Structures are given as C-alpha cells and as structure tokens.
Amino acid sequence: MKIINTIALAILMCSTGLAQSVKLGDVYPKEVKIQGFSVSQSGDVNINGLGAVFEDDWKLLIYYGWIIDADSREVVWHLFDFMKDEDIDGEDGPFKFDDKVSLKKGNYELYFAGMYSNRNWNRERDKDWYFDGFGDTMDWLFGSRRRESYRRSAQDDLFIKVDGSGVKAADARSFLDSKTKNAVVSINKSKDDQRFSEGFTLTGSTELQVYAIGEGSDGEMFDYAWITNANTRERVFEMDYRDSRYAGGARKNLKVNEKITLPKGSYLVNYTTDDSHSFERWNALPPDDIQFWGISVWAEGSDKNNVVAYQEPKTVKPLVALTKARDDEMIAKGITIKKAMDVRVYCLGEITGGDDMADFGWIVDASTRERVWRMKPYKARHGGGADKNRYVEEVITLDPGDYIVYYATDDSHAYGDWNSSQPYEPEMWGITIWAINEADLKNVAPFHPEEYKNKNELAVLTMVGDRALVKKTFSVNEDTRVRVLGLGEGSGGEMYDYGFIKNMDTGKIVWEMDYRNSEHGGGARKNREFNETVMLEKGTYRVYYETDGSHSYRRWNDDPPSNQEMWGITVLKEGK
Structure with missing residues (x-):
C-alpha cells in the first residue's frame, strides 16, 4: 500500500x-x-x-x-x-x-x-x-x-x-453548511499561506460570538484571526496567544470562543496562515474541530437585524500606499495637504539586532526637507512571524504643505524574498497613509517627487553615488540667508563624502561641511549631517559635493542614514 x-x-x-x-x-x-x-x-x-x-x-x-x-x-x-x-x-x-x-x-x-x-x-x-x-x-x-x-x-x-x-x-x-449559513462571516478550512479579509457593517451596537482556531507557540501566533474597524484600522478583536485555549491534538492548536460587543460601524474580519500545519496538511496532531480552522462570527437573536452587507468607508482607500517593498528598494510618493488634517500612518518593516531599522519609512516636508515622521524602533510592535518583523501605527497631524513619503529596504528579508518567517500581513510591507475623516479626502492631491520643484530651492545635489564630484551654480540678487542641508560620511575627525560652497566672484570657499560642524545622521556612526543657516552675500555661487569609493547612496557598506535620499547637499532660501 x-x-x-x-x-x-x-x-x-x-x-x-x-x-x-x-x-x-x-x-x-x-x-x-x-x-x-x-x-x-x-x-x-x-x-x-x-x-x-x-x-x-x-x-x-x-x-x-x-x-x-x-x-x-x-x-x-x-x-x-x-x-x-x-x-x-x-x-x-x-x-x-x-x-x-x-x-x-x-x-x-x-x-x-x-x-x-x-x-x-x-x-x-x-x-x-x-x-x-x-x-x-x-x-x-x-x-x-x-x-x-x-x-x-x-x-x-x-x-x-x-x-x-x-x-x-x-x-x-x-x-458545516447549516452551522455557517447564518454566520456574519465564516472563514474555515483554511490552508497554508493564505490571507483572508471579509467585511460586514453594523447598524447599531451588536453582541457577536467569535469562534477561531489557529496555531501558536512560545507566545507567538502563526495562524490566527483579528477584526479591525474598517475606518480607523483599530483592532477590536485579536486572537492572542495568552488568551487562547487549547484546541485538542498538538499543543500548538489554539482556539478562542468568546462574545464581543461592537458599536455601529464597518469592520473587517482577517485570518492568516503560515506555510505549514493547516487544513491542507497537518504536521502534528490536528485540532478536534479541524473544519473550523479559521474564524467564524455570529450574531444572535434580535442583534441579527443589525448586520448588513459591508459598506466600505471612503477612508479605506489610502492616500499613500508604498507596499510590497522588495529588497534594495527605495520608493517615494508626494502628497499636497491643502488643509490641516489627521492621518493614520501604518509602517511595517524590519528591525535589526541592534534595535536599528533595516526596512523602514519616513515623511519629509518637501519644501524644507525637514523630517516630520519616522518609524522609530522603540514604538514598533511585533508584526507576526519572525521577531524582527515590526510595525508602527499611529495618528499624526499634517499641516498644509507638500510632503514626500519614503520607504527603504536593505538587501534581505522583504516582500517576496523572506529570509525568515514572513509577517502576518506580508502585502503591507512598506508604509501606508489614510485620512481619518472622509471630509478631508478632497484636501489631498498627489505629486511625483522627481517632478517637485521647491520655490525656495537654489541647489539640490542629492542621492549621490560612489566616486562622484557633482556641482551646481546659482545666484542671489541680495544678501540672503540660506539653509544648507548636508549629509555625508566622516570618521576620526575627517570627511570622505562631503559638500562645500564657493563664491565664484571672489574664488573663496564660504562654507564647507567638516566633521566638527556636523552631527550623527542616524544609522552607522560615520553618517554625518549638517542642517543650519548660512548668510550669503549678493553674488554667484557654485555648490560642490564629492564622494569616495564606498558607502554612498544605495551602495551602503554599513547602516544607512535616517534620510538616505538626502545623501549630498541641498541649499534653500530661508523663510520665504
């Protein structure tokens, strides 16, 4: 046989x-x-x-x-x-x-x-x-x-x-059909490497019975369910390891069977599985109720009348979605905010053993190049799978202005090529931004970062690679205070990637980035940053930026800086 x-x-x-x-x-x-x-x-x-x-x-x-x-x-x-x-x-x-x-x-x-x-x-x-x-x-x-x-x-x-x-x-x-036919949502017989999301809407406060079976061990969940508020993305229910009960068979088979009460609104029921031990193939003793490997939700009695077909909030469509980011990638998108508004930022990435971010996102003010938000390790929570999968989700306020959203990855462990267990929501690897209020959607317009022109811009020499000497000339018609943003490489009191400004009328160097006037720029200690104002007399100037043969934009031999797209020098008029 x-x-x-x-x-x-x-x-x-x-x-x-x-x-x-x-x-x-x-x-x-x-x-x-x-x-x-x-x-x-x-x-x-x-x-x-x-x-x-x-x-x-x-x-x-x-x-x-x-x-x-x-x-x-x-x-x-x-x-x-x-x-x-x-x-x-x-x-x-x-x-x-x-x-x-x-x-x-x-x-x-x-x-x-x-x-x-x-x-x-x-x-x-x-x-x-x-x-x-x-x-x-x-x-x-x-x-x-x-x-x-x-x-x-x-x-x-x-x-x-x-x-x-x-x-x-x-x-x-x-x-099985009889048990699930009146369910609000029933995701069952789930197989390996699957991801489900089904919505429902409640017209009033409703008590729901939630029954979910999945896999977990050592404090982590691998096949599990959660429910989110579709408008706010708040997790209103999560199949947590600590609160789960034994489901029979192998010790890692876990279940929850509990009642929750949700207010009026629209919700998404989610279930995810990893690459082993599911209804498709058990690698250990299966649970007692194998057909319900997944999540099912029921309303009972008069509460059934509160359940209607899913009505997707308009805010579900993101303002920015830089997701499914792959190895060695840096992606960006610009948005113009016409009126101050609250937005929800969700960033899923990778943290290294030293609590530094390897794959992460950030937001900068396009006109000043000032960073207004960054994925910070101490705020990051476990995103499922490998412990290094981390996410940050928070609400921030953006004032009227132009913003560029960035996401960068290193050379390993990203969407489509994981070197360890993937996160619960692998397709969200990147950064996503949503409006909180539907009325604010009309106050947002996208733009392409490469086509953005800053009205205060005098010279921009950024994203500079190895063995480069780049330059740009500009003039000011009156004595002008400018902001100089420099990002380069230096150690032991010397600079290796750096910029300087030369007055073409006098032939003198009026500003130069050195080790003493710069600060740590995030990532490796040798990343140096300058961000201060300089007074320039009326005249013509030339901006230079020079690099050596290693550690530059997209060719990092150590951890990159926080604002890696700024590797180089930027000169902006100040205050106008």
Whole structure:
C-alpha cells in the first residue's frame, strides 16, 4: 500500500442499509476522515474499533478517533480519554477499544485519523495543554520496535465504528453548511499561506460570538484571526496567544470562543496562515474541530437585524500606499495637504539586532526637507512571524504643505524574498497613509517627487553615488540667508563624502561641511549631517559635493542614514 504524505479529507456517506451504525477506516498516514451521523433519541451508543501506535524513527504514528457535537463543536468522546482508563499492558501496534457514551438527540461528527506525533505525550498530565509528549500513557503500547512492513499491513484493518438505537449516517458537509449559513462571516478550512479579509457593517451596537482556531507557540501566533474597524484600522478583536485555549491534538492548536460587543460601524474580519500545519496538511496532531480552522462570527437573536452587507468607508482607500517593498528598494510618493488634517500612518518593516531599522519609512516636508515622521524602533510592535518583523501605527497631524513619503529596504528579508518567517500581513510591507475623516479626502492631491520643484530651492545635489564630484551654480540678487542641508560620511575627525560652497566672484570657499560642524545622521556612526543657516552675500555661487569609493547612496557598506535620499547637499532660501 502506497503511503500518501499529503492530507486527504474524505466526507463519507453511508447507505440507508447501514442506518444503525457508522464506520470509518482505511486511513493513510497524515489523513483524517469524517463521517456525520445523527441520533434520533437520547441514549447510549457503542464505540468500538481497532486503533494503533507505531514507532516510526523518532516519531510515533498514532491511529485514533473522536466525536464532536456538530452544533456546539465540543468533543463528546475521545479515544485518548478512553485509553488512559484502560489496562492494555503489553499491547504493541494495533489495540482494540470498546466503549459506551451517552449522547443527546442531535447531530454529530465522527473522526478517524492516522497522525504523526513526537514522543513524550501525556494528555492527562497537561490538561489544558494536553500535548507535551506521549511517554507515560504510551509506554505500555511498546515492547519492541515494529518493522515497516508490519505497520503497513496492520493499518489496513484499523477502524472506528459507532452503533446504537437511533444512529443514522448523515453528510458532515450539511452540518458545516447549516452551522455557517447564518454566520456574519465564516472563514474555515483554511490552508497554508493564505490571507483572508471579509467585511460586514453594523447598524447599531451588536453582541457577536467569535469562534477561531489557529496555531501558536512560545507566545507567538502563526495562524490566527483579528477584526479591525474598517475606518480607523483599530483592532477590536485579536486572537492572542495568552488568551487562547487549547484546541485538542498538538499543543500548538489554539482556539478562542468568546462574545464581543461592537458599536455601529464597518469592520473587517482577517485570518492568516503560515506555510505549514493547516487544513491542507497537518504536521502534528490536528485540532478536534479541524473544519473550523479559521474564524467564524455570529450574531444572535434580535442583534441579527443589525448586520448588513459591508459598506466600505471612503477612508479605506489610502492616500499613500508604498507596499510590497522588495529588497534594495527605495520608493517615494508626494502628497499636497491643502488643509490641516489627521492621518493614520501604518509602517511595517524590519528591525535589526541592534534595535536599528533595516526596512523602514519616513515623511519629509518637501519644501524644507525637514523630517516630520519616522518609524522609530522603540514604538514598533511585533508584526507576526519572525521577531524582527515590526510595525508602527499611529495618528499624526499634517499641516498644509507638500510632503514626500519614503520607504527603504536593505538587501534581505522583504516582500517576496523572506529570509525568515514572513509577517502576518506580508502585502503591507512598506508604509501606508489614510485620512481619518472622509471630509478631508478632497484636501489631498498627489505629486511625483522627481517632478517637485521647491520655490525656495537654489541647489539640490542629492542621492549621490560612489566616486562622484557633482556641482551646481546659482545666484542671489541680495544678501540672503540660506539653509544648507548636508549629509555625508566622516570618521576620526575627517570627511570622505562631503559638500562645500564657493563664491565664484571672489574664488573663496564660504562654507564647507567638516566633521566638527556636523552631527550623527542616524544609522552607522560615520553618517554625518549638517542642517543650519548660512548668510550669503549678493553674488554667484557654485555648490560642490564629492564622494569616495564606498558607502554612498544605495551602495551602503554599513547602516544607512535616517534620510538616505538626502545623501549630498541641498541649499534653500530661508523663510520665504
């Protein structure tokens, strides 16, 4: 018999001739089968079959079954609970089981699985986290190592059967459809590497039942759900590791089943999965309720009347979306703000071990080149996946003016080419800005940064690369105070990338960027920055900027500066 490595879920239907019993068998390793059945009257039902535990290298291959209530989704019988009370000492490989359980009239789902597990599992010891190892419970199942050929021949005979008065087979799919047909949102049977977002709108304050199952360990979530206010992006619900309960099977299977109350508004239900352990393929024992791997939300009673089709707020459309940023990229977009307004900034990037930002965003005033916002490490929160995935989300006020939004990445770990676990929202890698109030949307206009012309601009020599000497000439018709912005490289009291200004009428250098008049410019210590005003007499001037053979714009050999697009020199008229 060929062993299949991928999970196959079979929804089986029995003929009317088997109306008094249901049975599952012929399960491959890493496979789960489901059979629905109904009980027409309350009473005892018999559960019997042949399970097994086989050694397979450093893991165990366990054949076992369980029953859940199709409406409440709670476990009503589990083979593991039966085994801990039975004395089958000396058994090895397959073992018989025969039990009874009292079931109320209703609908049920029978499961039979052949799943791999680590050793040292003990459900009774761990209770709420009942997956830590199989040792004490399973020691009596082993006396010697079984050969692979024995396992393959034995597994053909493994099964679980339920029989009793009033037991009748049913289609488990109909139970799932019935349970979810009136749900506000139901995202279930989620597979690897998926991302879902579904909206709904409430016309008044509403109590909702939230049921979500996912994966988490060591304080982090990998498959999980959250709900956001579509207008403000505020997370009104999140499947948090600390507040989740054990969902059966492997210890990392977690669930939440709780009531929340949300005010009138529009909301987005989100669910994300990583690249392993999902309804598509389990790499450890699956949860008890495998079909609800995802999130489902219900309203009950009169609150159902408050739920209407999703009405997307106009503010959902971003003013700026520099996302899906890839390695070694620097992207920018300009916006003109005609009236002071509040905006929401969301920036998702990478933090290095030294608490420096490797992939990050910032906003500058286009007319003054002053930085008005930057993604700061101390404000960043974990963005899911690898610990270095970090995000900042906050509301800021932008006064009337022109702004340029930037996002830059280093040479590794970005959208489409992660070198570690990706964040929960990989498509948001970058910076996004939304208006808070719908009325403000008419007060924003985009522009292309490369086409922007500052009315106070005298000379701009920026984004300078290695081994360059660039220059630009300008004139002032009267004595003028100018602001000089210089960003370059220096260490040990010397400058290697720097700028200077020469009076062409006198031939004298009137200003030069040196180590002493500059300050640290962010990133590597050798990044030096100058930002001060200088008085220039009436006349003609030439601005120069010179670089050496390393560490310049987009050719950094150490951490780049905070405003890397300013690498060079900028001269602006001051105060007009």
